[in-house]
Amino acid sequence: MEQWTFLNGGITSAKGFRAAGVEAGVKYANRRDVALIAADVPCVAAGVFTTNLVAAAPVVVDRAKLAACAQAQAIAVNTGCANACTGEQGLIDAQAVAKAAAQALGIDASLVLVSSTGVIGALLPTERVIAGVERAVQALASGAEADEAASCAIMTTDTRPKRAAVQCVIDGKVVTLGGMCKGAGMIEPKMATMLAYVTTDAAVEPAWLQQALKQAADVSFNRVVVDGDESTNDTLVCLANGLAGNRTLSASHPEAAVFLEALKAVCTALAKQIVMDGEGVSKFVTVRVTGARTQEDAHLVARAIARSPLVKTSWFGKDPNWGRVICAAGYSGAEVDERRVRILYGGICAYDCGHVAAEETLAEMQRLMRERAFDVTVELGLGSGEETIYTCDFTFDYVKINAEYTT
Amino acid sequence: MEQWTFLNGGITSAKGFRAAGVEAGVKYANRRDVALIAADVPCVAAGVFTTNLVAAAPVVVDRAKLAACAQAQAIAVNTGCANACTGEQGLIDAQAVAKAAAQALGIDASLVLVSSTGVIGALLPTERVIAGVERAVQALASGAEADEAASCAIMTTDTRPKRAAVQCVIDGKVVTLGGMCKGAGMIEPKMATMLAYVTTDAAVEPAWLQQALKQAADVSFNRVVVDGDESTNDTLVCLANGLAGNRTLSASHPEAAVFLEALKAVCTALAKQIVMDGEGVSKFVTVRVTGARTQEDAHLVARAIARSPLVKTSWFGKDPNWGRVICAAGYSGAEVDERRVRILYGGICAYDCGHVAAEETLAEMQRLMRERAFDVTVELGLGSGEETIYTCDFTFDYVKINAEYTT
Numbered sequence: 147m148e149q150w151t152f153l154n155g156g157i158t159s160a161k162g163f164r165a166a167g168v169e170a171g172v173k174y175a176n177r178r179d180v181a182l183i184a185a186d187v188p189c190v191a192a193g194v195f196t197t198n199l200v201a202a203a204p205v206v207v208d209r210a211k212l213a214a215c216a217q218a219q220a221i222a223v224n225t226g227c228a229n230a231c232t233g234e235q236g237l238i239d240a241q242a243v244a245k246a247a248a249q250a251l252g253i254d255a256s257l258v259l260v261s262s263t264g265v266i267g268a269l270l271p272t273e274r275v276i277a278g279v280e281r282a283v284q285a286l287a288s289g290a291e292a293d294e295a296a297s298c299a300i301m302t303t304d305t306r307p308k309r310a311a312v313q314c315v316i317d318g319k320v321v322t323l324g325g326m327c328k329g330a331g332m333i334e335p336k337m338a339t340m341l342a343y344v345t346t347d348a349a350v351e352p353a354w355l356q357q358a359l360k361q362a363a364d365v366s367f368n369r370v371v372v373d374g375d376e377s378t379n380d381t382l383v384c385l386a387n388g389l390a391g392n393r394t395l396s397a398s399h400p401e402a403a404v405f406l407e408a409l410k411a412v413c414t415a416l417a418k419q420i421v422m423d424g425e426g427v428s429k430f431v432t433v434r435v436t437g438a439r440t441q442e443d444a445h446l447v448a449r450a451i452a453r454s455p456l457v458k459t460s461w462f463g464k465d466p467n468w469g470r471v472i473c474a475a476g477y478s479g480a481e482v483d484e485r486r487v488r489i490l491y492g493g494i495c496a497y498d499c500g501h502v503a504a505e506e507t508l509a510e511m512q513r514l515m516r517e518r519a520f521d522v523t524v525e526l527g528l529g530s531g532e533e534t535i536y537t538c539d540f541t542f543d544y545v546k547i548n549a550e551y552t553t
Numbered sequence: 554m555e556q557w558t559f560l561n562g563g564i565t566s567a568k569g570f571r572a573a574g575v576e577a578g579v580k581y582a583n584r585r586d587v588a589l590i591a592a593d594v595p596c597v598a599a600g601v602f603t604t605n606l607v608a609a610a611p612v613v614v615d616r617a618k619l620a621a622c623a624q625a626q627a628i629a630v631n632t633g634c635a636n637a638c639t640g641e642q643g644l645i646d647a648q649a650v651a652k653a654a655a656q657a658l659g660i661d662a663s664l665v666l667v668s669s670t671g672v673i674g675a676l677l678p679t680e681r682v683i684a685g686v687e688r689a690v691q692a693l694a695s696g697a698e699a700d701e702a703a704s705c706a707i708m709t710t711d712t713r714p715k716r717a718a719v720q721c722v723i724d725g726k727v728v729t730l731g732g733m734c735k736g737a738g739m740i741e742p743k744m745a746t747m748l749a750y751v752t753t754d755a756a757v758e759p760a761w762l763q764q765a766l767k768q769a770a771d772v773s774f775n776r777v778v779v780d781g782d783e784s785t786n787d788t789l790v791c792l793a794n795g796l797a798g799n800r801t802l803s804a805s806h807p808e809a810a811v812f813l814e815a816l817k818a819v820c821t822a823l824a825k826q827i828v829m830d831g832e833g834v835s836k837f838v839t840v841r842v843t844g845a846r847t848q849e850d851a852h853l854v855a856r857a858i859a860r861s862p863l864v865k866t867s868w869f870g871k872d873p874n875w876g877r878v879i880c881a882a883g884y885s886g887a888e889v890d891e892r893r894v895r896i897l898y899g900g901i902c903a904y905d906c907g908h909v910a911a912e913e914t915l916a917e918m919q920r921l922m923r924e925r926a927f928d929v930t931v932e933l934g935l936g937s938g939e940e941t942i943y944t945c946d947f948t949f950d951y952v953k954i955n956a957e958y959t960t
Contacts, residue, residue: 200883200891231879231891233907266876267909378880463956469673472638473785476607484607484638500640502674542952549870
């Protein structure tokens with residue numbers, strides 16, 4: 147049984163966190179595009195960032211700050227411009243935003259992290275972002291409205307804000323974790339996601355928080371695929387301010403696993419929302435691979451299926467074309483022997499070790515595929531490697547959204 | 554200067570080859586769906602096949618035949634059913650088609666190769682295919698009409714037949730090479746293509762023909778990307794009947810390079826036609842990567858760009874969103890330093906070592922992107938590794954075609 151429960155909440159659910167989202171006109175008028183998260187006291191901070199070698203300026207800045215000292219008290223986020231591929235000027239701009247936020251908050255600039263998302267290769271309109279950050283400091287608050295404002299302000303092609311919160315008990319104290327994220331495009335599993343933030347009032351030892359966050363990212367944000375493109379700006383940051391009053395969590399704390407599972411739950415709930423709200427998505431598909439020779443093989447097969455344009459368009463068309471699924475398994479690089487493979491859509495077996503589905507079975511599969519969410523399971527029959535990836539279909543709207551994004 | 558010239562021709566351009574394409578009702582009425590290629594005499598034969606571990610029955614059969622003896626005299630091809638994932642029955646069916654073709658032609662069954670393309674996971678309607686092959690034997694002919702009939706009979710979602718032919722002179726004798734292929738979907742560079750056939754009247758030593766064919770595939774069919782899905786049925790076969798009268802070509806023949814270049818020319822002409830006629834394609838894009846640390850790195854970058862759904866949809870939208878190109882380079886796995894990268898669309902520089910394009914430049918790029926074909930060049934500035942890949946955009950029609958394919 148889980149030792150945590152979901153709350154209806156977000157980034158300010160944990161004690162001692164406030165947030166705001168304001169309109170700063172970074173790229174478009176009449177939309178919230180600057181968000182600020184601020185803690186009442188300095189927090190232990192951990193981050194997981196894109197592995198793309200072309201990393202945006204704010205990623206470079208945040209990585210350096212967290213490496214120097216695993217502490218932070220605020221995060222300033224803008225949409226409309228990714229501040230990526232912007233050279234020296236990009237770094238100067240990111241630092242200027244952090245400094246302005248720190249001044250407005252009356253804290254040290256080393257305690258402010260920054261994130262950007264939007265078009266790659268455009269310089270940050272720094273003055274507008276700074277003006278937005280200053281207004282956001284005035285607007286900082288806790289509660290549902292503040293959660294809503296901040297989570298809306300980090301949206302780009304997202305159609306809805308993404309929030310999650312859970313509570314657990316550690317050392318007899320109630321510990322809360324709350325988070326928000328944005329997704330939509332450039333979503334691929336080798337990463338930490340586009341932008342995601344988790345706040346908690348737990349007291350946590352810095353090195354262990356970093357470890358726990360990495361583990362949580364690996365089973366959540368790193369297991370979603372929208373389009374297979376890995377962003378230059380992917381960021382997952384967790385701030386822990388210690389106000390819950392538990393003894394400091396570390397690997398040796400007897401209830402460390404309770405916190406870890408709660409952290410995984412928040413991250414997984416956020417990651418699934420990213421897929422559900424992927425660009426143009428009409429189907430949420432859980433791809434399960436079992437019986438692989440190794441875990442790595444299971445991952446290769448699940449990822450090849452989740453990335454295949456032919457598989458994804460068949461899901462969109464409610465087409466029980468399981469042949470494309472086994473085809474993707476075959477070129478994934480993993481060991482596959484078609485005489486041992488079984489493929490199931492939901493509980494319906496489409497292919498069983500060389501035997502293909504009858505016409506009636508295909509009709510049954512088509513009925514299943516009318517659902518908004520279903521599972522596709524591939525049993526490889528070779529070993530005990532397993533993997534689960536959350537993904538979606540490929541639709542007209544994906545093409546439309548991405549053909550028209552900057553112009 | 555090239556030592557070969559293009560002919561207006563196809564699979565029967567070389568001396569001693571005939572072909573036919575007939576309606577056999579394999580899956581749909583009123584379309585040619587069985588093709589036959591036959592040589593007047595036994596030929597030296599070489600083949601390059603899919604590296605997908607889930608290989609279709611005809612691929613398994615052809616591989617075994619060519620491994621046992623590098624000879625063939627005829628190839629029977631059906632569309633409408635891939636005969637893939639069909640277990641033992643699939644192998645029996647493929648052998649039955651070869652045997653029927655051999656009987657109708659009065660030759661040994663070991664000399665007949667077979668290919669299938671179409672839906673994966675359905676049993677071959679063998680009687681219909683055999684009836685088609687028998688009618689095709691009656692219809693065998695040389696010349697433009699036969700070329701047309703055969704190349705139309707191997708089409709699936711292709712919108713037009715694909716043919717090419719070249720001539721060169723070896724030992725003072727005119728040598729002709731002619732070919733045909735089909736493409737459209739499941740097109741990825743780790744392969745030999747969907748189905749491609751080249752006939753030649755050159756006399757060629759078997760082991761060297763296999764080598765030459767592999768080299769030609771590597772610079773042609775293995776350099777095209779439509780959607781990144783690698784088929785279970787990819788096949789490239791070359792038949793050489795020796796009727797041109799040249800001394801047998803081998804590595805030590807002084808004019809071996811003339812033949813090799815002519816073979817590459819035919820294969821490249823066919824491969825480019827596959828991209829041009831890719832499912833829903835509106836843009837043909839040549840991706841060139843230079844200055845990579847290694848050739849392998851250049852390949853990784855070119856392939857990541859050619860496969861990226863975000864890059865491909867931006868081409869469709871005539872959107873000068875070069876940021877997606879450098880983003881794909883960054884996650885490709887190759888060494889990339891954004892301070893040394895230059896990105897050009899045609900001759901227009903979008904990004905130069907940390908400096909981004911001005912608004913006027915973006916407008917210029919947009920004008921270029923109205924063309925049906927353009928180049929995208931990425932200079933990495935790290936070494937001498939180079940790669941060129943031929944690819945295309947991602948369109949509404951791609952999604953439409955593939956959402957509706959089997960149902």
